[in-house]
Amino acid sequence: MEKKNIAVVYGGDSSEIVVSRKSAQGVLSFIDNSKYNTVAVLITLEKWVAESDGKEYPIDKNDFSFTKDGKKVVFDCAYITIHGTPGEDGRLQGYFDMLNIPYSTCGVFAASLTFNKFACNTYLKGFGVSVADSLLIRKGTDYAGENIADKLSLPVFIKPNAGGSSFGISKAKTVEEIEPAILKAFEESNEVIIESFIDGHEFTCGLYKTPEKECVFPITEVIPANEFFDFEAKYNAEKAQEITPARLPQETTDRIQKITSLIYDILGCKGIARIDYMLSDNKIFLLEVNTTPGMTPTSFIPQQIKAAGLDIKDVFTDIIEDSINRAK
DSSP: OOOEEEEEEEEOSSTTHHHHHHHHHHHHHHSOTTTEEEEEEEEOSSOEEEEETTEEEEOBTTTTBEEETTEEEOOSEEEEOOOSTTTSSSHHHHHHHHHTOOBSSOOHHHHHHHHSHHHHHHHHHTTTOOBOOEEEEETTSOOOHHHHHHHHOSSEEEEESSOOTTTTOEEEOSGGGHHHHHHHHHTTOSEEEEEEOOOSEEEEEEEEEOSSOEEEOOOEEEEESSSSOOHHHHHOGGGEEEESSOSOOHHHHHHHHHHHHHHHHHHTOOSOEEEEEEEETTEEEEEEEESSOOOSTTOHHHHHHHHTTOOHHHHHHHHHHHHHHHTO
């Protein structure tokens, strides 16, 4: 049987391109090459190119194909590993939908909703999910640090409403620190979310589902060396301790995994997702939902798959085959 062509799509238009490049390297190593032909596809504002044998081949955006040695190459599935726009916010999903090309992530609605942290948390709050109190500020609107402090109490976390990898995030402990933190977050997004501080411990849980199975991975406990789990802690092993499986009572583990599965279904997620939480006084607070989680060597998902005793190539085969079957 002829092997299927899988595009591993990375890049993007945001600061997260550096993380996306590392994730693509991980995904390329996780896909079973005995079953699939893999081609890295770089998408940026400047170019769309397939990378093969050390050369770049322009992507024809009319059908997401490329031509190599006079032969047209089409893709059976796209594995999206762009963190940020346009791969995590629904834009690329809409493009593939119009071309009827299967892809690895959730659809347009779930991607666009989860990319907007404030909208997603507010939406899930209506289903009984606990979230931190928060405010949303759009670029160009007036705000006052004193009013923010009165509304949410200090300290507060200030971060881009659309973005990830902890780019542009700050913890403001004083009123004077609020405005510089907001300006920093505006460098990454036109909207800024300000959240109340939750005093607790951070955990994260990945999962995927197909019509045949539900696989909720072991939970990871996150202990940052810095004051919070910032970009440096996420991608520098010396700046955070990550314990998988997490040191939690079984009852708490079961609750977090059940909530993770429920949120996945409420949002209509597909493929691998990861959901982050804060545990405070035995109460579980949602931090955010990641529909294209990192796949770098230090990322949580590969750790959790290993802790579950699963073969990562089998997991990625499940994702690819489910993506293709869904499009039929």
